[in-house]
Amino acid sequence: MIWVSHIAVGAGIGKVFGLNYPLVILGSILPDLVEFFSKRLEHRGLSHSLIIAIVLTIALWMTPLKAVMLGVLLGHLFMDSLTITGIPLWDEKGRRITLFGGRIRTGSAGEFVVSGLLVALCFLLIGSFNLSMDRRDWSLLYHQGVIDKREYYEHRFKFF
Numbered sequence: 167m168i169w170v171s172h173i174a175v176g177a178g179i180g181k182v183f184g185l186n187y188p189l190v191i192l193g194s195i196l197p198d199l200v201e202f203f204s205k206r207l208e209h210r211g212l213s214h215s216l217i218i219a220i221v222l223t224i225a226l227w228m229t230p231l232k233a234v235m236l237g238v239l240l241g242h243l244f245m246d247s248l249t250i251t252g253i254p255l256w257d258e259k260g261r262r263i264t265l266f267g268g269r270i271r272t273g274s275a276g277e278f279v280v281s282g283l284l285v286a287l288c289f290l291l292i293g294s295f296n297l298s299m300d301r302r303d304w305s306l307l308y309h310q311g312v313i314d315k316r317e318y319y320e321h322r323f324k325f326f
């Protein structure tokens with residue numbers, strides 16, 4: 167997949183989950199950046215490892231870097247797994263994974279159609295429901311007059 171597709175889908179994921187855009191977008195191109203700057207890694211080898219990405223996502227889940235890792239997993243590895251080359255389970259020597267038959271050719275019209283549809287889905291359909299992982303902004307609700315002062319004081323330290 168080319169960067170435009172990764173970045174667009176990464177932004178869509180940021181929208182759906184209410185994540186920090188720069189971080190999730192950075193994540194959505196990170197495997198290719200790592201590959202580019204390392205010079206020693208094979209194309210779509212360890213930098214695209216599904217196992218490494220999952221382990222890091224779990225390890226960083228309680229930190230702001232969760233946004234980066236969700237970008238890596240959903241904005242990058244998921245998208246690359248739709249292509250013919252797919253992504254490695256571990257590294258370039260082992261098993262590779264492709265989703266939906268891995269029919270997409272990188273840079274083809276199919277890539278733009280699929281990423282365009284995913285982005286539209288994120289922003290138009292799911293985005294309007296907003297599955298934000300962040301806490302509710304009680305002070306905003308109070309200042310908008312949606313809730314009164316008592317409700318605001320009761321809820322302001324509630325995190326769930």
Ligand SMILES: [Zn+2]
Pocket residue numbers: 167197198210214242246
């Ligand atoms: Zn890639």
